[in-house]
Amino acid sequence: MAKLTPFGVELRKLRLDKEMRLLDLAEKLEQSAAFVSAIETGRKQIPDGYLRKISKAMELTAEETRRLRAAAERTRKEVRVDNLRGEQRELVAAFARKLDDVPSDLMEALKKIVLKSIGGDVPFFRKRRGIIVPPMSTEKLRRFAEKIRDVFVVNDQVEFPIMDVLEFQLSKILPDFFIDVETPEVMGEDEGRVFAGSNSIVFREDVYTGACRGNRRDRFTACHEFAHFLMHRDVKLARAREDGDKIYLDSEWQADEFAGTLMMSPRHLKQFADAEAAAAACNMNPAAARVMWAKYEKEGRFEMG
Incomplete structure (x- = not known):
């Protein structure tokens, strides 16, 4: 970390x-x-x-x-x-010496425990399942995302400035927070990571640069990782979601729902003619915007005041 x-x-x-x-x-x-x-x-x-x-x-x-x-x-x-306790230093040293001998399946299991996000998937259609986290309903996630919006932007601002929030504004509330950037060689397929107990978000360099420059897919990833940081960084030990587990316990599902709401707020829906118009105004990936548009229609958001 x-x-x-x-x-x-x-x-x-x-x-x-x-x-x-x-x-x-x-x-x-x-x-x-x-x-x-x-x-x-x-x-x-x-x-x-x-x-x-x-x-x-x-x-x-x-x-x-x-x-x-x-x-x-x-x-x-x-x-x-x-800075570590004696037994922690011993464990770190022993693990480092044996790292090459750790079986790949155990390494993947450890990653699921230690890391909160492993990217590379399409938002809302991720192949990888998240870890089990405290349950949050869709409505609760929507309300939480709206509250976060209220903290950082004025009500009539459509595009959420995620990188300005992460680079400049969040540290005014959480002074120890910082962005970390790693090379693609280190991150591999992972687009972002939030470690348990951490005070940072780690981005793969191409994703970080893309998000700073307004790439819509990378902006969604930044919002997704922001969700993990806000909601899941205190989850120390967890298992991966299995077939019998409810979707609302899945960390990746929660992060996608939060990110989608943060980027396309329900309060602005009546300003848009369709999902494509919403994607353009919100500077959001069109595919993700279409998913959110369909979700909002199903939830009856367009009839709400």
Whole structure:
């Protein structure tokens, strides 16, 4: 589970103060967003000359540069596993030594326990089942998504600015929250991840970049991962949903319903002529918009005031 280093905390604070996304800084540095994220979270060491490049790219003052340099020094001295209890360090070390010997079926089972989202599927038609989580009805999910909308946008705003919310606004409410970006080589088919007990959302780099640039499919993924973060990150141990389990216990189903509602709010339905118009106005994947349109019709939302 990623955690910001002292350097990452200070750099992130400077970025937010200057209203810069990870992607904005990465482009100024001519680096990938995954590389910048890896520096902030300590997966990569701070390269030589990196502070100088950041100072120039962000136009830092002498005092800001001094604070960032001091944070970098603290980070270089930090050994991350020292934050764990003795038995936890032993377990991490033992698991790392035996990782190559872990059977593939056990590895998949562990992923279902530790990770809350494994992507690559089509919204609302996912091949992979989620984990069992506390039940939430469709109506409850709709109301929750609407409440989240009210926190971050004004009532008449149709398009939900998911990446602005995740990059800039959410940390004002949850100061420890941050976005982490990993390379496709690390993430594989997973488009996003939320770890149990985490304070971050991990995105595959192409998904993160696409969402920042308005790609509709990637924006849905970002909303989907936001749902996991809000609703499922406290679920520590869980099994995968089986045939006999109700759909409303499935974490992936819940996240899709939340994401669809967040992107296409019922309050705006009467503004749209059809699902295609809704998709355009909401900057939403047309296929997902058609699914939500059909769901709203079935629920009688178009007759509601």
